[in-house]
Amino acid sequence: MPGSHINDHQVRLYMKMRQTVSxxxxxxxxxxxxxxxYRLEQDAQLPSQKKAPRGRRRPDPLADIFDSEVVPLLESAPGIRAVAVFEEMQRRHPELPDGVRRTMERRIRSWRALQGPDRxxxxxxxHEPGRMGLSDFTDMADLGVRIAGVELDHRxxxxxxxxxxxEHAHVILGGESYVALAEGLQNALWALGGAPREHRSDSLSAAFRNLDASARDDLTHRYDALCRHYRMEPSRNNRGVAHENGAIESAHGHLKAAVRDALLMRGSVDFGELAEYRRFIxxxxxxxxxxxxxRIDAERAVLQSLPGMRTSDYEEVLVMVTSSGGFTLRKVFYTVPSRLIGHRLRVRLYDDRLELFLGGTPLFTLxxxxxxxxxxxxHVVDYRHVIHALRRKPMALLNLVYRDQxxxxxxYRRMFDRLIERLADRMACRTMVELLSLAHERACEAELAGxxxxxxxxxxGMPDMAALRARFAPDPAALPEVIVELVPLSAYEALLAPRAEEMA
Structure with missing residues (x-):
């Protein structure tokens, strides 16, 4: 077309057609x-090859500092960010304008591509079927899940x-630990119905944190024993190198996104109890x-068979029940029935519960x-464990260390605050203890709270103890009527008579 420049495509087409036509x-x-x-017949260069290289339209603002100052900085600190280099150059040269930042970032990127260190x-x-299974923990705090109105800090x-x-996921209430790993891994393997030949985890640095050398060795031996129980070869990626665990690291993001979407469709992040949230996951x-x-069914066919039973997924600790009516474990005070004061208990420590034993006799779970x-x-406190002692010493409630728990x-807590405001301390404590005692003895904790x-x-509004006792007293109409008929004493003599003849 007259007045327009020809392009490379037209020239190539001309050269191709020229092989057969005029x-x-x-x-x-x-x-x-x-x-x-005819001009192309004399010079067959493409139009793009004839263009002169585009030169600079303004002076290079980095000409005086890039080779002399920026490059030595990049060589001495290869991992430094380009924005940090720019801020340092502005500190050294206040006349350097803000608009040069993008120019410096592109120049640094080009320098690293040509002369920077190897990456x-x-x-x-x-991945071979049945070869590798991977474990890791991911923090879920940013989802804001609440259990009974309290935000759940969990992984x-x-x-x-x-x-x-x-995939298998298990809600962990504490931090990363061997107990959480052992419980979650065994749940996954038994849900899968088999075990891979290799188990890959991260360096478990969080589980080893704040442990002495002997405790770290013990944890290593326990993890190795867990893998031996399922005939899996344990392996770990290098510390801080997440892509070596990439088959599960990338899956974290997809799982969290699925949970976030499901919470949005649910319309609420509140759950009544932890079990409900676990079913949701x-x-x-x-x-x-x-x-x-x-694909899962195909891989399941080549997995190793599971052993006959699970191995231990808990830590076992011995504790002494003190005169305070409980014991302290891992900076947490737990109450137990006062009849156990002075006894040494064996505690199996799981991620979300404690199982208590007296010798080999199981007691209960906390x-x-x-x-x-x-x-x-x-403090983990059950008022039923101490209410009998509080009835004898109601004033102990006033400054009790674990009163809120x-x-x-x-x-109940709000009612105690009102009692303290309107009654004398002694009367307020006595009334509150009577309320707790009523809730325990009549098994009406929820109804009384209402x-x-x-x-x-x-x-x-103030509680009337006499009215409350009458309200939660057993219904006489619901009690069975028991009629006891007394037999005459002569009946016993008739029973003894044959025995007396035999002895004679």
Whole structure:
């Protein structure tokens, strides 16, 4: 077309047509004039090859400092960010404008590509079926999940088969530990129905933190024993090199995104109890596994068979019950029935619970508490364990160390605050202890909490102990009528008579 420049595509088309037709015909096919065709016959260079290199339109603002100052800085600190280099140059040269930042970033990127240090190479792997399973933990605090109105500080233990993509997730209440790993891993293997030949985890640095040398060795031996029990070869990636665990690291993001989406569709992050939230996680993972069901079934066929039983997934500790009516373990005080004072108990420490034994006799299970991140002690208190002693010493409630944890529900705590405001300390403590005692003896903790809530809703509401005892007293109509008939004494003589004849 007259007045427009020809491009490389037209020239290539002309050269191709010129092999079979005349210059005039080839020029017509390429959509330019015959004169242009004859000019190309003399000089067949492409138009792009004839353009002169574009020069700078303004002076280089980095000409005086890049080679003399920036390059030595990049050579001495290879990992430094480009923005940090720019800020340092602005500190040294205040006249350097902000608009030069992008220019410096591009210049540094080009220098690193041409003269920078070698970078790490990630080698993609072919995963053999039944070969490798991977474990890791991922923090879920940013989702804001709440249990009974309290935000849940938790992690997910995440297991995945590298080949088929089978996944299993388990809610972990504490930090990364051997107990959490052992429980989550065994749950995953028994849900899968087999074990891979190799188990890969990270360096477990969080589990080893704050342990002395002997404790670290013991933890290493226990982890190795766990893998031997399932005939898996243990392996670990290098510390701080996450891509060596990439088959599960990338899956973390997909799982968290699926949980976040499911919470949005659910319309709430509140759950009534922990078991409900765990079922919620299990349903999400089950749906993910259903999409890979054929691959999982194919890999399941080549997995190793499971042993006859699970191995231990707990730590065992001996504790002494003190005169305070409980024991302290891992900066947490637990109450137990006072009849155990002075006894040494054997405690099996799980991630979310404690199982107590007296010798070989199982006693009961307690929920596991966690010390504050700043080191402040916590308390796990059951008011039923100490209510009989509080009835004898009600004033002990006033300054009790674990008073807030003693109240089983929020209504009890709020009622005690009102009693303290309106009654003398002695009377307030006595009334509160009677309320707790009533809740325990009549097994009406929830119902009594509802009554206290209604009283708290009125400005002058105060508990009437006589009315409450009558309200929660056993219903006489519901009690069975027992009629005892007394037999005459002569009946006993009739029974003894044959025995007396035999002895004679």
């Amino acid at each position: 210059p005039r015909s080839a020029a017509a096919c390429a959509a330019f004039s015959t004169a242009t065709a 790490d190479v990630i080698f993609r792997q072919v 997910l233990y995440h297991f995945r088969l590298a080949c088929s993509g089978f 299990d349903e999400i993972v089950a749906r993910k596994n259903a999409r890979s069901a054929k 929920p596991r508490g966690r010390a504050d991140r700043k080191g402040k002690h916590d 003693l109240f089983p529900r929020e209504a 009554v206290l809530e209604s009283l708290l809703a009125t400005p002058q």
